[in-house]
Amino acid sequence: MKFLLITLITHTPDPVTGELAAPGARLREVVENAGLAEELGFDGYGVGERHERPFxxxxxxxxxxxxxxxxxxxxxxxxxxxxSLLDPVRAFEDYSMLDNLSGGRLELIIGKGNGSAQRELFDVAPEDQWDRNAEGYELFRKLWQADRVTWSGRFRPPLTAAEVWPRPLQQPIRIWHGSATSRESVELAAKHGDPLFSANVTNPIEPYAELIRHYRRRWAFHGRDPADAVVGAGTAGFHLAGRSQDALDAYRPIFEARLALQRKLGQEPVFPTLADFVERSSALIGSPAQVTEKVLRYHEQFGHCVTHLSADRDGRTPREHRAALELFQAEVAPALRRAIPGPPWPSIGAS
Incomplete structure (x- = not known):
């Protein structure tokens, strides 16, 4: 199994101190956490895309x-x-540049995106979002594969023998399709033989497991070997300690701050207590043995070979944050790597 740290770069007060970091300080923390992830042996680091508060x-x-x-x-x-919000030509230019600068280390997870505010910011009608996502992906894929592209669609001007630079370093690029409950994203992934990344953060396991089963059915429908399907899955929260009670005590302020924010926004919490959150959500909070057992239990339903953890400290001190990640790499990751084969992972690195 492979392990990622992922951040959406939320910009909210620290749940313990109440302090709100300046934007620059929060962004520098994200970069520092990526360096920590590499130092500790994580396989990937992800940054989300949102165009609204509090991100x-x-x-x-x-x-x-x-x-x-x-x-x-x-x-x-x-x-x-x-x-669904971006011009795929411009997105290709940005990510092809990043692929070259990083020495071919880019992995894309694409998706429709959530939130009405960001959709309104880009003047995208809700009924068009799925079609825009699919069309943008088709063009993005063509641009990555060919030096010259002729194309026409509904949502941007056509291209005739267009050249877009720079050309990417990786051929091909691996593109994952992120999905929470959407069968549209699943169908796009299965049709093109691409991996699926299940959000797996808001609800109990059942809707995510059903969506992954549907992905595998559609994968086979398109004539693909079921053994070749690759699935990743997110987690709703993370904290690890030698004793489960210590992990719960450290995570409690983070959970309570999250719960308060949900209620302030008028949202009914899916998991109203920390005990319920730990038991029924995908959160990995507890001792190494408990966390290992939970990932294996989810794997029985998902068959996934990539897992992401939150990259953010939230209310923990830098020392607590580092200690939890170190413990994960020392005791949880080795056991899961032995039990679950990971997907092929390019070994290209920046020189």
Missing amino acids: LSSSPPVVLSHIAARTRRIRLFTAVTTL
Whole structure:
């Protein structure tokens, strides 16, 4: 199994101290966490894309390019690239540039994206989002594969023998399709033989497991070997300690702050207590043995070979954050790597 750290670069007060970091300080923390992820042996680091409060992740290519300059080995993920909002030509230019600068370490996760505010910001009608995502992906894929592209669609001007530079370093690029509950993303992934990344963060396991089963059915429908399907899955929260009670105590302020924010926004919490959150969500909070057992239990339903953890400290001190990640790499990751084969992972690194 492979392991990623992922951040959406939320910009909210620290749940313990109440302090709100300046945007620049929060962004520098993201870059530092990527360096920590590489130092500790994680396989990838992902930056999401959101264009609304309370996120600072409006430009993943910029953040990931800075991370590329500070690292040498770790794979660089988008989580997700919102092709329903972007011009795919411009997105291709940004990510092809990043692929070259990083020495071929880019991994794209694409998706429709969530949130009405960012959709309105880009003047995208809700009924068009899925079609824009699919069309943007088709063009993005062609641009990555061919030096000259002739193309026409609904949502941007046509191209005639167009050349777009720079050409990417990786041929081909691996493109994952991020999905929470959408069968549209699953169908696009299965049709093209691409891997699926399940969000797996908001609800209990059942809807995500059913979507992954549907992905495998559609994979086979398109004439593909089921053994070749690759699935990744997210987690709703993370903290690890030698004793489970210590992990719960450290995570409690983070959970309570999250719960308060949900209620302030008028949202009914899916998991109303920390005990329920730990038991029924995908959160990995507890001792190494508990966390290992939970990932294996999810693997029985998902068959996934990539897992992401939150990259953010939230209310923990830097020492607590580092200690939890070190413990994961020392005791959990080795057991899971032995039990679950990981997908092929390019070994290209920046020189």
